[in-house]
Amino acid sequence: MSFRKRRRKLEESVFKVLMYSAVGIVLVSLGGILLTVCIKGIPGLSWEMISKPAEGGFYLGKGGGILNAIIGSIYLAGGAVLLAFALSIIAALFLRVTGSRRRGLCSLIRFTLDVLTGVPSIVYGAFGFTLMLALRMRASLLGGIITVAILILPIMIRAMDEAFNGIPEELLDASYSLGANRTETAFRVVLRQAVPGIVTAVLISFGRAIGDAASVIFTAGFSDNIPTSLSKPAATLPLAIFFQLGTPYPEVRMKGYTSAFVLTVIILAVSIAARLLGRRLSRNVIS
Numbered sequence: 265m266s267f268r269k270r271r272r273k274l275e276e277s278v279f280k281v282l283m284y285s286a287v288g289i290v291l292v293s294l295g296g297i298l299l300t301v302c303i304k305g306i307p308g309l310s311w312e313m314i315s316k317p318a319e320g321g322f323y324l325g326k327g328g329g330i331l332n333a334i335i336g337s338i339y340l341a342g343g344a345v346l347l348a349f350a351l352s353i354i355a356a357l358f359l360r361v362t363g364s365r366r367r368g369l370c371s372l373i374r375f376t377l378d379v380l381t382g383v384p385s386i387v388y389g390a391f392g393f394t395l396m397l398a399l400r401m402r403a404s405l406l407g408g409i410i411t412v413a414i415l416i417l418p419i420m421i422r423a424m425d426e427a428f429n430g431i432p433e434e435l436l437d438a439s440y441s442l443g444a445n446r447t448e449t450a451f452r453v454v455l456r457q458a459v460p461g462i463v464t465a466v467l468i469s470f471g472r473a474i475g476d477a478a479s480v481i482f483t484a485g486f487s488d489n490i491p492t493s494l495s496k497p498a499a500t501l502p503l504a505i506f507f508q509l510g511t512p513y514p515e516v517r518m519k520g521y522t523s524a525f526v527l528t529v530i531i532l533a534v535s536i537a538a539r540l541l542g543r544r545l546s547r548n549v550i551s
Contacts, residue, residue, distance in 0.1 A: 427461020
């Protein structure tokens with residue numbers, strides 16, 4: 265065996281070890297997190313915990329549950345996803361339909377979105393808080409929705425952009441050859457073919473929105489009541505976990521792990537739904 269072949273075989277073996285090691289680290293980390301949350305969270309799980317809002321003295325170990333945080337999280341994440349979706353779909357369609365003519369501009373937009381995706385969520389929280397002060401808004405459900413929408417906007421746009429880029433160029437050319445303009449092609453061809461990717465992008469963004477704490481700590485506020493309007497403060501599960509685990513009472517800390525278990529179940533359910541819906545809808549897509 266020549267030296268070059270031995271070197272290639274050695275390199276292949278090294279990268280296989282690195283690949284399997286990375287997979288092992290990920291699986292062990294995920295298993296450790298799930299095991300810790302289940303062991304410490306399931307014992308405190310009860311119908312009262314998930315069906316009642318927090319009562320007076322809840323954070324001192326008294327009665328009540330986390331229903332206000334569950335509903336607040338769903339309201340906030342759902343509102344943020346709807347707001348971000350309305351903006352993301354237009355931006356992603358623009359990148360796909362005009363990408364061949366304005367490559368420089370589209371590359372700059374994609375680079376900017378990638379940078380924004382890596383910005384820590386606490387920075388978005390600080391920006392949202394500054395924006396709220398400028399608009400003379402109080403900490404409320406609306407403030408949290410706006411901030412989280414800004415947080416997930418680059419994530420959703422890039423996910424949709426990747427879905428749109430997977431559409432064969434021949435479909436667009438066929439649409440143009442039949443007399444359709446760019447707008448008709450975008451909404452009648454691109455959107456229909458990218459439905460699986462769009463659904464996946466929305467569900468992934470929802471999972472990110474419902475699990476973030478730093479971006480809402482100054483913007484959404486916190487309340488033991490279920491929010492009844494956009495101007496009211498709203499509790500969220502991540503903040504509830506933060507407050508519960510920060511108390512010196514063992515009973516409240518157990519509730520914090522239970523809240524973490526509930527949040528983990530929600531995020532896992534959303535992730536699994538994204539996978540299943542994506543696979544099911546992709547059967548009708550032309551490749």
